[in-house]
Amino acid sequence: MTTPSPLLEVVDLDVAYRHGDGWARVLHKVSFRIGAGEAFGLVGESGCGKSTAAYQLLGYRRPNSLIEGGKVLFKGCDLLALERHELDRLRGNRISLVPQNPTTALSPGMRVGHQITEVLRTHRAAPNDAAAEARMIELFRLVGLPDPERVGRRYPHQLSGGQQQRVTIAMALACDPDLLVLDEPTTGLDVTTQEQIIALLIELRARIGLSMLYVTHDLGVLAQIADRVGVMYAGHMVEMAPTEMLFRQPRHPYTRGLIASVPQLEAVGRPTERSLKGLLRRDELPTGCPFQPRCAVAEPSCAGNRQRLEPVAPRHDVACQRWRAIGVPDLAMVKGEAPAVVEAAAIPLLSLDGVTLGYGGARGPLARLLAPVALPVVQDLSFRIDRGETFALVGESGSGKSTVARAVSGLIEPLAGAIRFEGEALPRSVGARSSELRRRIQYIFQNPDASLNPRMRVGAILARPLEIFQNLDGAAIRERIARALDEVRLEAGYAARFPDQLSGGERQRVAIARALVADPDLLLCDEILSALDVSVQASILDLLARLRQEHAVAMLFISHDLAVVRALADRVGVLYRGQLMEIGPAAEIFTPPFHPYTHALLMAAPGIQTERRPPATQRLASAPVAGNKGCVFAGRCPWQVGRLCEEVAPPWQLAGRDLRIRCHIPLDELSARAVWRPDREGPRLAEPVEPSFLPSKSRAAPR
Amino acid sequence: MMAVAQPTMPGESRWERVARFWRRAPNSFRIGAVVLLIHLFVAATGPFWAPYGLSQMGTGIPLAGMSWAHPFGVDQLGRDIFSRVVHGAHIVILLSLSGTFLGLVIGAVVGLISGYVGGWIDEILQRLIEALISIPFLVLALIAIAAAGPQLAGQPILIILVVALVYAPRIARMARAAAVDIATRDFVTVARLRGEGAWSVMRRELLPNASGVLLVEFALRAGYAPVLIGSLGFLGFGMRPPTPEWGLMISENRALLIVSPVTVLGPGLTLASLVVGLNLFTDGLARILGRTVRLADA
Numbered sequence A: 001m002t003t004p005s006p007l008l009e010v011v012d013l014d015v016a017y018r019h020g021d022g023w024a025r026v027l028h029k030v031s032f033r034i035g036a037g038e039a040f041g042l043v044g045e046s047g048c049g050k051s052t053a054a055y056q057l058l059g060y061r062r063p064n065s066l067i068e069g070g071k072v073l074f075k076g077c078d079l080l081a082l083e084r085h086e087l088d089r090l091r092g093n094r095i096s097l098v099p100q101n102p103t104t105a106l107s108p109g110m111r112v113g114h115q116i117t118e119v120l121r122t123h124r125a126a127p128n129d130a131a132a133e134a135r136m137i138e139l140f141r142l143v144g145l146p147d148p149e150r151v152g153r154r155y156p157h158q159l160s161g162g163q164q165q166r167v168t169i170a171m172a173l174a175c176d177p178d179l180l181v182l183d184e185p186t187t188g189l190d191v192t193t194q195e196q197i198i199a200l201l202i203e204l205r206a207r208i209g210l211s212m213l214y215v216t217h218d219l220g221v222l223a224q225i226a227d228r229v230g231v232m233y234a235g236h237m238v239e240m241a242p243t244e245m246l247f248r249q250p251r252h253p254y255t256r257g258l259i260a261s262v263p264q265l266e267a268v269g270r271p272t273e274r275s276l277k278g279l280l281r282r283d284e285l286p287t288g289c290p291f292q293p294r295c296a297v298a299e300p301s302c303a304g305n306r307q308r309l310e311p312v313a314p315r316h317d318v319a320c321q322r323w324r325a326i327g328v329p330d331l332a333m334v335k336g337e338a339p340a341v342v343e344a345a346a347i348p349l350l351s352l353d354g355v356t357l358g359y360g361g362a363r364g365p366l367a368r369l370l371a372p373v374a375l376p377v378v379q380d381l382s383f384r385i386d387r388g389e390t391f392a393l394v395g396e397s398g399s400g401k402s403t404v405a406r407a408v409s410g411l412i413e414p415l416a417g418a419i420r421f422e423g424e425a426l427p428r429s430v431g432a433r434s435s436e437l438r439r440r441i442q443y444i445f446q447n448p449d450a451s452l453n454p455r456m457r458v459g460a461i462l463a464r465p466l467e468i469f470q471n472l473d474g475a476a477i478r479e480r481i482a483r484a485l486d487e488v489r490l491e492a493g494y495a496a497r498f499p500d501q502l503s504g505g506e507r508q509r510v511a512i513a514r515a516l517v518a519d520p521d522l523l524l525c526d527e528i529l530s531a532l533d534v535s536v537q538a539s540i541l542d543l544l545a546r547l548r549q550e551h552a553v554a555m556l557f558i559s560h561d562l563a564v565v566r567a568l569a570d571r572v573g574v575l576y577r578g579q580l581m582e583i584g585p586a587a588e589i590f591t592p593p594f595h596p597y598t599h600a601l602l603m604a605a606p607g608i609q610t611e612r613r614p615p616a617t618q619r620l621a622s623a624p625v626a627g628n629k630g631c632v633f634a635g636r637c638p639w640q641v642g643r644l645c646e647e648v649a650p651p652w653q654l655a656g657r658d659l660r661i662r663c664h665i666p667l668d669e670l671s672a673r674a675v676w677r678p679d680r681e682g683p684r685l686a687e688p689v690e691p692s693f694l695p696s697k698s699r700a701a702p703r
Numbered sequence B: 001m002m003a004v005a006q007p008t009m010p011g012e013s014r015w016e017r018v019a020r021f022w023r024r025a026p027n028s029f030r031i032g033a034v035v036l037l038i039h040l041f042v043a044a045t046g047p048f049w050a051p052y053g054l055s056q057m058g059t060g061i062p063l064a065g066m067s068w069a070h071p072f073g074v075d076q077l078g079r080d081i082f083s084r085v086v087h088g089a090h091i092v093i094l095l096s097l098s099g100t101f102l103g104l105v106i107g108a109v110v111g112l113i114s115g116y117v118g119g120w121i122d123e124i125l126q127r128l129i130e131a132l133i134s135i136p137f138l139v140l141a142l143i144a145i146a147a148a149g150p151q152l153a154g155q156p157i158l159i160i161l162v163v164a165l166v167y168a169p170r171i172a173r174m175a176r177a178a179a180v181d182i183a184t185r186d187f188v189t190v191a192r193l194r195g196e197g198a199w200s201v202m203r204r205e206l207l208p209n210a211s212g213v214l215l216v217e218f219a220l221r222a223g224y225a226p227v228l229i230g231s232l233g234f235l236g237f238g239m240r241p242p243t244p245e246w247g248l249m250i251s252e253n254r255a256l257l258i259v260s261p262v263t264v265l266g267p268g269l270t271l272a273s274l275v276v277g278l279n280l281f282t283d284g285l286a287r288i289l290g291r292t293v294r295l296a297d298a
Helices: A050-056 A084-090 A112-122 A129-142 A148-152 A161-173 A191-208 A219-225 A243-248 A253-261 A365-370 A401-409 A435-440 A458-470 A474-487 A492-496 A504-516 A534-551 A562-568 A596-604 A667-673 B014-024 B027-049 B081-117 B119-134 B137-148 B156-183 B186-193 B198-235 B246-256 B262-290
Strands: A006-019 A022-035 A039-043 A065-074 A095-098 A179-183 A211-216 A228-233 A236-242 A310-313 A316-318 A350-359 A375-385 A390-394 A416-421 A441-444 A522-526 A554-559 A571-576 A579-585 A652-655 A659-662
Touching (some): A006 A050, A006 A211, A022 A039, A022 A050, A022 A065, A022 A211, A022 A236, A039 A219, A050 A179, A095 A161, A112 A129, A112 A148, A112 A161, A129 A148, A129 A161, A161 A191, A191 A219, A191 A596, A211 A219, A219 A243, A228 A253, A236 A243, A236 A253, A253 A534, A350 A401, A375 A416, A375 A554, A390 A401, A390 A562, A401 A441, A401 A554, A435 A441, A435 A458, A441 A504, A458 A474, A458 A492, A458 A504, A474 A492, A554 A562, A571 A596, A579 A596, B027 B081, B081 B156, B081 B246, B081 B262, B119 B156, B137 B156, B137 B198, B156 B198, B186 B198, B198 B246, B198 B262, B246 B262
Parallel strands (some): A039 A211, A039 A228, A095 A179, A179 A211, A390 A554, A390 A571, A441 A522, A522 A554
Antiparallel strands (some): A006 A022, A006 A065, A228 A236, A236 A316, A310 A316, A350 A416, A571 A579, A579 A659, A652 A659
């Protein structure tokens, strides 16, 4: 793309937030421009000011923020100088926002169609109600919502997260804006939904030539969607380059750290460059380069010298005085050895045998009378975890992964089947278990904000399991807490803090420490990384790997993130709609043959590839309910074998030493169809996969 | 109110922190607090400096109207109404606070049990609470007083119990709603997984997190308690004469409204200022508790 004439230009923007009695600078002389039709990505860890910068494009002012200088020029007109009513005419109309969380962005008491027509009416973009209605339907069709008339009459809670995000995108597009500001629009969604939304955005750009500002912490997403990327750190723009150049030749040490922090599917081991160390501490910023305290290649003068963006190549700017000295990195990945396969013990630590799980309707006996039948969420599930082994359960949200963890912990009782712990049946509910059993199975939740009591200090949070399980007293507890904090790399002083004085990653460390002080044999890790930033994820992953070594603790690791699973797990089970599709050692799961669902998941996962991939999982979009006789994935499966899949339950096939795949399609054909390859050369879609609803000519009907 | 988390600045003394809190508090909170402090001061010290005794007769010409010697006038029996209002302040405030506090304790316990334990207990308690709330509060209070019988009539303890009875179900509903919400959080699940009993979970996990809601609820109810007590006094079911309870005083002087309106105005305005002050204070308190002072990426 040639340099486009700037549609929007941000010049030397300085913004401060009220902090106590003074003001804390959150943006320092940030400048960037977005050309017409260009997609510009802003990336950085949380707290780096990327959202603050983005919201200035909408003229968004908070009472506790202060714009200290700079300009935001939209078509040559300074947004910061506009009056409120002039801004109102622009935003939502010429510049619009797709928010991070559609659930809170949509009004819960208003039909979604009405919310769209309201935008049209506000900006007088439709001559009358009928035209507004027609435009709403057109918009819903544009963003790929099925059956627009009916969806328009729904309330937000009747839509899935992905559909809600489509509605907010439709709302942003309502008045044909020139510029779309997207604030982490896929962060709350699971991988396949994320893939679809990104595919939609790519398609929309191609169709209506929109400019975009895409704010995210996820470099993988930007690799797919952005033309140029700006990397922000602590309110400074540290590097700006066309996307491909940024990933090939990152110059700034922070950019390199960020790229190294992205969990990679393509390489088993960790990349050569270390992922980011430490955390952004706003109270310890030097006057010069803000990244200096965490930088591996810093020299003393970095702390004092203000770093300015200077060109290192055409259209590639970096703010680092040492860019010449540190050169261009070689981003080749090292292949590490696969995690050691743990020898199968005679009696597994945990085994599930034909377990069916479900939720028994609502609270309260009256509600229970009305809805007495539990709907099965997980059906006929069997697997085992050996001592010290890490077993990962992957699948999309709603596949029943967390339900399995809840059943093992005793929070819900299985409807059928047996859960055994060291060969003995586990009492069904947590109340029926001995204190000893409760101690040996510990649960770590997804969101540390919710799993730590906000009104208790960290010390009290950690003391409770010690009092209950270890029967310790005052001094011993204090000593043990200090040790536990040290194990998760927190200072002993953290014991006196409240959870809201910690960052997200630190909170999750506290939650991990709380589970570890009980000295468990089995850790249930329920999506424990998904609420965290990538760089924090990397450090927690390191921590988990180390703790597993030191404590010989087994883990049931639940995640939707295949890259994370690959980095940590010994064995993997792939779950779809409560049924295992594929199970086996991690090393074999990530090599062909793949189950069609595993393959679709792998294709959907964002890694760092600068090639634009066609929307590979569009086929996964609609999920008709399959007949309960056949394969649960039938109807959504890209490689489906006609009606056979819908009517006959698929058999388990043994592939390799210990890998089992539940599919009708023969193994060698599954291998042949796989386009995802575990090497870095990469997941290009060689040829489109033919839809196989027709009886195939080229292959013999299986079985 | 000092439970509000204040970011501590280095090298700041306790007084500087209080001063900073005061500067940043909403206006309603500050005005309410000043009005309340004046009331509390009068309640605590009034009997020592009131110009006349509470039943002292012949202080002036009956129904003389306003003057510097008698700011609120003189009643039928020649008693100074200003002195009586001052003498009554601690009665009104003590009855209101203790009645509301008793209601808070009962309501919080019932609500937390109902919300956390659930099941049949919740259903039964909720139906009971709904039944109590469906009765207009004044009617409920009168039924309770009638049921208590003549021995207790006019006793302070009866008034306290009646205020508690009227408020407990309303507070219980709020406490239940908070408990149901908090009980779904993962930290409660963590406690259950540790095998903690219902009582321990309620005390350690639920109560500290519901305390903000309960505090606001307490202040809000306490703001209306003087009105309830005054209404009972006015109807003749509250304190007995010659107690200088403000509602009772309004009732006693009601017949003289045309002759000397100031005799009703004095206690009436005083009562109103207490209620307005309490409500402003509550409003500000709710804003402070609901305000998240967090410096974060927007």
